[in-house]
Amino acid sequence: MNHCLDPECKDGPDSGPRLTRNTETLCRRCGGLLEQRLAELKARHDDVARLMLTPLPTRGSGGGNKRTKAEAPPVELNLTAHDWIVDATAKLTSWTRMVCEERGLRGPDRDDLGVLSGWLLSQMLWLLEHPAAGDLADELRDLSRTADSLSRVHP
Secondary structure, eight states: OOBOOOTTOOOSGGGSOOBOOTTOSSOHHHHHHHHHHHHHHHHHHHHHHHHHEEEOOOOOSOSSOOOOTTSOOOEEEOHHHHHHHHHHHHHHHHHHHHHHHHHTOOOOSSOOHHHHHHHHHHTHHHHTTSTTHHHHHHHHHHHHHHHHHHHHHOO
8 A cells, every 4th residue: 555646635644645545646535536626627617718708898989999890899818717728728738648658549639628638537547546646636636726716706
């Protein structure tokens, strides 16, 4: 038996990490949370994507240039939401490439967050035995917390 590699697993013996099963690097609880966060990542992405584009406030009809009928109104970009999407996609792409390289597999054809998270879920048993599983758990926990925080700030 080994100790769980999740950096936030602190409720095992002597307030340290829990023990893992056989060859797994995460305890049952942390492995389940990792799988849950990965499964929920697409929904979190969709929530954050809705927050990314917000319409600019309407302006008075005072002087200046007016839009023509063919012009779309300008939109303001929520940079925090945009950065989360870029970061989440980059992290899942990196994990997917690592799995492909180490296992000799061909990964998804698209760097779409929903596709990547689904593909990584299909590799979960292997990932739970990987020495970097704690890093993956930590990254997904951070992505989930940030997405949830964004959703609370911008309902």
